[in-house]
Amino acid sequence: MGPLQGKRIIEIAGIGPGPFCAMMLADLGAEVIRVDSASAVPDEYTETPSMDLLNRGRDSIAVDLKKDEGVETILRLVDSADALIEGFRPGVAERLGIGPETCLERNPKLIYGRMTGWGQYGSYSKMAGHDINYIALSGVLGLIGREDQGPVPPVNLIGDFGGGGMLLALGICAALVETSRSGKGQVVDAAMTDGSALLATMVHSFTAMGIWGERGTNMLDTGAPFYDVYECADGEYISLGSIEPQFYSELMRITGLENEEMSNQMDRNNWGSMKEKIAQKIETKTREEWVKLMEGTDVCFAPVLSIQEAYEHPHNQERETFVKIAGVMQPAPAPRFSRTPGAISSAPPHPGQQTDEVLSRLGFSAEEIDSLKASDAVK
DSSP: OOTTTTOEEEEEOOSTHHHHHHHHHHHTTOEEEEEEEGGGOOSSOOSSOOSOGGGTTSEEEEEOTTSHHHHHHHHHHHHTOSEEEEOOOTTHHHHHTOSHHHHHHHOTTOEEEEEESSOSSSTTTTSOOOHHHHHHHTTSGGGOSOTTSOOOOOTTIIIIIIIIIHHHHHHHHHHHHHHHHHOOOEEEEEEHHHHHHHHTHHHHHHHHHTOOOSTTOSTTTTOSTTEEEEEOTTSOEEEEEOOSHHHHHHHHHHHTOOSHHHHOTTOGGGHHHHHHHHHHHHTTSOHHHHHHHHTTSSSOEEEOOOHHHHHHOHHHHHHTOEEEETTEEEEOOSSOOSSSOOOOOSOOOOTTTTHHHHHHHTTOOHHHHHHHHHTTSBO
């Protein structure tokens, strides 16, 4: 029922941002066929689904792209596809025989989505890398951390997922809209250096305005006393984001810190001492005690939760932010649509689990499937 129902996406299996992009498209209703390597097929399948949640909502076929028959199998899938996603280093897809030129010859309306760290060209484009490297080069990693400390890697959320997979998903959706008008396909080059740079646009604005300084000294990077996390008496943490004056006043009222020393919220010269006073006050109560005092107010507050606690929080349960599929808790599809809601159609497959079923559904005869399996082009 999702808004992408009726669209068919071919996903050449990769790691991280590529599967995340495919997961989002599948959650929104697209038929996504994941092409795994034939070498990844287990000796035997179990009834227990794969735990790789990024692969949820799609069928998997296993193909050996080193065999001509395997390559031709992919190209036959391309014939009826709306988009293809690949995450190889630049030039690899072309060497395998499934590059954009070849695929667009087969299907001129195809959207060919390319997911890389550095992009398809540039002096770093042939180098290996991971999220931490891409966001380092874009200037984003250098933004994150406390004053007088080194940069802090933000897990792999900014490059891989926000500036990578989600960016490619947006690009594919935008290209599909354009194709509906022009009837022509195109290549979408999604690079994590580009995407992570884009996510930091507001910081570039602040820099141009002259209101962004060294790491850890600014309003949004732990420099400000009213925008930070604080440890409670029980070793747990709360988050405060009391930026606007009315929210800051509420913070001062509830913590009992209403005095002249704390009244000038934007006096950066006093941020250090103000932060110490707030920290000392927060340490006098447990996280739960602060929840009782601040929840439902305009302080701009939330407890810092573990993943397990996030599953159990009433707000998340009321909105069904997390759902259980095949016994595994996981984030629900987002964003939400009033008329064509997304859904998780199935648990993650094992590599090649639906090879026969998918090929048959896409028009391969039983004899062709048997021949492909006999040559080990598919498994």
